[in-house]
Amino acid sequence: MYLKRLESVGFKSFAERIQVDFVPGVTAVVGPNGSGKSNITDAIRWVLGEQSAKSLRGSKMEDIIFQGSDSRRALNVAEVSLVLDNNDHAVPLDYEEISITRRVYRSGDSEFYINKQSCRLKDIVDLFMDSGLGREAFSIISQGKVEEILSSKAEERRTIFEEAAGVLKYKQRKKKAEYK
Numbered sequence: 748m749y750l751k752r753l754e755s756v757g758f759k760s761f762a763e764r765i766q767v768d769f770v771p772g773v774t775a776v777v778g779p780n781g782s783g784k785s786n787i788t789d790a791i792r793w794v795l796g797e798q799s800a801k802s803l804r805g806s807k808m809e810d811i812i813f814q815g816s817d818s819r820r821a822l823n824v825a826e827v828s829l830v831l832d833n834n835d836h837a838v839p840l841d842y843e844e845i846s847i848t849r850r851v852y853r854s855g856d857s858e859f860y861i862n863k864q865s866c867r868l869k870d871i872v873d874l875f876m877d878s879g880l881g882r883e884a885f886s887i888i889s890q891g892k893v894e895e896i897l898s899s900k901a902e903e904r905r906t907i908f909e910e911a912a913g914v915l916k917y918k919q920r921k922k923k924a925e926y927k
């Protein structure tokens with residue numbers, strides 16, 4: 748599985764519809780400070796289910812919607828889509844290509860889609876939990892994450908490796924079953 752394309756409109760600084768094409772291998776995003784490089788990884792984490800405004804570097808979820816500039820009015824909706832190549836069926840769906848879309852309105856309403864079919868956030872989170880692309884995915888190492896991994900307690904560090912190894916899902920299911 749690999750990330751083929753990111754499309755966005757209204758997400759943070761991307762007022763216009765943007766499309767970023769990725770190829771297998773290394774893609775480097777370069778640009779001056781404040782030009783939106785980190786906003787691209789924020790968009791990826793958001794569409795995969797990130798629920799914490801703080802970890803998207805805002806104070807409330809609304810902060811991810813384009814807030815306007817000198818020359819442009821603020822928008823009322825932000826939308827991000829990720830297109831994944833799933834030829835290896837790493838994501839357990841019978842599709843060669845998977846698109847995930849998340850939309851949020853200033854009113855707070857959210858919508859989620861898998862291959863243009865409306866779904867719940869949970870469906871997206873569950874789908875990616877073991878793929879290394881989950882919402883807590885350590886396939887995205889942000890500034891500060893390295894430090895966090897090095898300084899976290901042994902138990903927290905273990906959770907990180909459990910998700911990376913794909914066993915966290917089973918642990919969570921076990922816990923749920925025990926509560927019933």
Ligand code: ATP
Nearest residue numbers: 759760780781782783784785786810811812813814
């Ligand atoms: P650096 O090199 O400093 O890490 P960067 O390229 O990673 O910079 P980002 O942090 O991705 O830059 O982008 C920050 C920019 O995004 C700021 O100019 C900020 O004003 C803008 N921005 C963030 N949220 C919004 C929003 N809701 N509406 C409009 N612009 C926004």
Ligand code: MG
Nearest residue numbers: 781784785786
């Ligand atoms: Mg940055």
